[in-house]
């Protein structure tokens with residue numbers, strides 16, 4: 902199959918933690934490199950859904966405006 906010059910990219914991601922499958926837009930999903938930086942293998946990517954990413958890495962720095970209004974720091 903020909904992809905008309907585009908890389909055959911993966912449209913949907915699956916969370917490595919909870920196995921949830923993303924929609925096509927990956928809103929707030931995070932892809933994290935999990936391979937050792939000094940190996941020459943292909944980079945390994947772990948995909949986290951928003952809730953697992955927040956649990957694993959903490960909240961994103963930029964919170965949504967509505968949420969910031971509700972809970973000002």
Ligand SMILES: [Zn+2]
Pocket residue numbers: 916917918919920921949950951952953954
């Ligand atoms: Zn998840």
